Amino acid sequence: MFHSKKNIITGRNPVVEALRSGQTIDKVLMFKNASGDVINEIRQLAKDNNVPVQYVPNEKLNSLTNIQHQGVIAFKAAVFYHDLQQVIDWVVEKGETPLFVMLDGVTDVRNIGAIARSAVCCGAQALIIPDKGVGALNEEAMKSSAGALELVQVCRVNSLLKAVDTLHLNGIQVFTSEMKAEKQLFELDLTIPGCIIMGNEEKGVQPFMSKAADAHFTIPMKGDFDSFNVSVAAGIILYEAVRQRIKTTP
Structure with missing residues (x-):
């Protein structure tokens, strides 16, 4: 699936902020073994905002960005x-x-x-x-x-x-x-x-x-x-x- 780099949000806190601010998110990709309070918050915010979360291997996340992703990547939606x-x-x-x-x-x-x-x-x-x-x-x-x-x-x-x-x-x-x-x-x-x-x-x-x-x-x-x-x-x-x-x- 084609994704522009500018439409990717990388890292736990940036993804949390994007979800909190009501930014339209297409989906969240999360390392299947990710854990911690911020991860739980992302899951809850995604649920509250009706944003699907997909659990993937770390290699998948690495292939999408060179930035330290901390096990979480979100894709901005092109539409509202x-x-x-x-x-x-x-x-x-x-x-x-x-x-x-x-x-x-x-x-x-x-x-x-x-x-x-x-x-x-x-x-x-x-x-x-x-x-x-x-x-x-x-x-x-x-x-x-x-x-x-x-x-x-x-x-x-x-x-x-x-x-x-x-x-x-x-x-x-x-x-x-x-x-x-x-x-x-x-x-x-x-x-x-x-x-x-x-x-x-x-x-x-x-x-x-x-x-x-x-x-x-x-x-x-x-x-x-x-x-x-x-x-x-x-x-x-x-x-x-x-x-x-x-x-x-x-």
Whole structure:
């Protein structure tokens, strides 16, 4: 994974200060045998700030920096993460109909960047990502998004299932694609408040997430080729949403 040196915070105290100050951190890498009061504080601060901690061998840390790291390195996030409920409130207060995209296991940062670009072009207001199991929103993702990641509200959550509950409590329907779904994309009503779940290209949306969805659909295709690339599929779905919304706008 590509990381610029300027986005790395090295050492125990600098990482503590970054977490205390509310700086947006993508993740913390920690030597698996690290111990001490400061290490415990970093773990707690990371938990409080919903920042994932990954435990790694010392060799991994040494390969990332020449500076004395004391068993801890943090990566600054290239984007600012927002609270999901606050984003929903903000969208509703603006008088807009929510259109969100949730990423379930999408690890390729170029795909994430391309999805963000389609989201902005099609009027989606937010991208919902889990704190683990998704590609880092680093400089490569920013470049792939052509700046779109700075324009869409990115919500990082510790549970996608809880995020679905939050969406439901706010009257937002959740949709996901399945190869064998009976309903086709253009048969969905995408003018209502909605969130599209996009899954990993190999495994798709996780079964428990698919079960939590309100509707399943398939993207019509000619021939028997495998499937669309995930970012292309997201673009098709989002464009159908904007097509329907433009059509129904007085």
